[in-house]
Amino acid sequence: MADTLLRVEHLRKVYESSTGSVEAIGDIDFTMRRGELVCIVGPSGCGKTTLLKCISGLLRPTSGSVTLDGRAVTDPPPNMALVFQEYGRSLYPWLTVRGNIELPLKNRRMPKAEIRSAVDDALVAVGLEHAGAKYPWQLSGGMQQRVAIARAVAYQPEVLVMDEPFAAVDAQTRADLEDLVRTLHLERGMSILFVTHDIDESVYLGERVVVLSKSPTWVQEDLAIDLDPTRDQITTRALPRFTELRTHVYEQIQRAKRGDAARPAA
Numbered sequence: 131m132a133d134t135l136l137r138v139e140h141l142r143k144v145y146e147s148s149t150g151s152v153e154a155i156g157d158i159d160f161t162m163r164r165g166e167l168v169c170i171v172g173p174s175g176c177g178k179t180t181l182l183k184c185i186s187g188l189l190r191p192t193s194g195s196v197t198l199d200g201r202a203v204t205d206p207p208p209n210m211a212l213v214f215q216e217y218g219r220s221l222y223p224w225l226t227v228r229g230n231i232e233l234p235l236k237n238r239r240m241p242k243a244e245i246r247s248a249v250d251d252a253l254v255a256v257g258l259e260h261a262g263a264k265y266p267w268q269l270s271g272g273m274q275q276r277v278a279i280a281r282a283v284a285y286q287p288e289v290l291v292m293d294e295p296f297a298a299v300d301a302q303t304r305a306d307l308e309d310l311v312r313t314l315h316l317e318r319g320m321s322i323l324f325v326t327h328d329i330d331e332s333v334y335l336g337e338r339v340v341v342l343s344k345s346p347t348w349v350q351e352d353l354a355i356d357l358d359p360t361r362d363q364i365t366t367r368a369l370p371r372f373t374e375l376r377t378h379v380y381e382q383i384q385r386a387k388r389g390d391a392a393r394p395a396a
């Protein structure tokens with residue numbers, strides 16, 4: 131299908147070690163269309179990190195496949211950007227904010243003038259237009275995460291993968307960063323795969339929420355979020371439909387933890 135951007139097919143991952151084998155992922159199947167914002171939630175230890183490592187080409191699955199934009203992922207794909215929870219470790223402290231955002235573009239050998247305008251544009255997109263000359267350690271945690279997001283925006287990936295990106299910031303900053311993600315998605319059409327522990331966050335952000343079972347993992351539910359695309363922290367979260375959806379996802383996670391959801395026959 132032309133607009134399928136990411137396809138995960140029958141993904142299985144078994145970790146082998148001297149003490150035995152652990153089947154982390156049983157059989158995960160899902161697709162993501164170009165321009166979608168998909169959230170992934172699941173109980174603790176359900177294999178989210180393992181799944182993301184396979185999707186980002188950092189880990190070979192035991193079987194099954196990941197395809198991005200029609201190409202099998204076997205190494206880190208150049209058209210994917212990643213934003214992690216540990217913003218402190220993802221930015222180079224000896225480079226300025228501008229230097230951090232520029233680096234992947236320089237590695238791509240983009241012309242200087244294009245780099246300058248891509249960085250300016252990304253700084254404006256994340257609201258850091260006055261911070262380009264600062265160093266990461268001069269910024270708050272939330273601002274550092276904005277720099278990591280700006281780097282991804284400037285890089286213009288086919289897909290942005292975010293792994294619990296706001297788990298380490300305070301609630302108010304988190305709300306602002308969630309709105310930034312929604313804005314990037316709506317205004318720039320960015321395709322975003324967002325992994326979170328937070329059920330409310332998944333419903334607030336996503337157009338779809340993929341609920342994972344406990345390990346060995348499979349997709350317990352792929353839920354369409356039928357909220358208006360224009361969302362607001364106060365009014366959207368106060369909607370009865372928001373409460374219904376979050377309650378539904380919460381119950382699914384409880385079922386996942388108990389392991390009493392029936393896996394469909396292959």
Ligand SMILES: Nc1ncnc2c1ncn2[C@@H]1O[C@H](COP(=O)(O)OP(=O)(O)OP(=O)(O)O)[C@@H](O)[C@H]1O
Nearest residue numbers: 145147152154173174175176177178179180181345
């Ligand atoms: N390198 C490894 N060797 C053996 N087992 C592993 C390895 N990495 C992960 N596991 C196991 O695989 C399962 C899934 O782990 P994973 O870290 O992917 O889950 P997670 O959902 O990201 O966890 P969390 O919710 O704590 O972030 C767990 O049972 C874990 O113990």
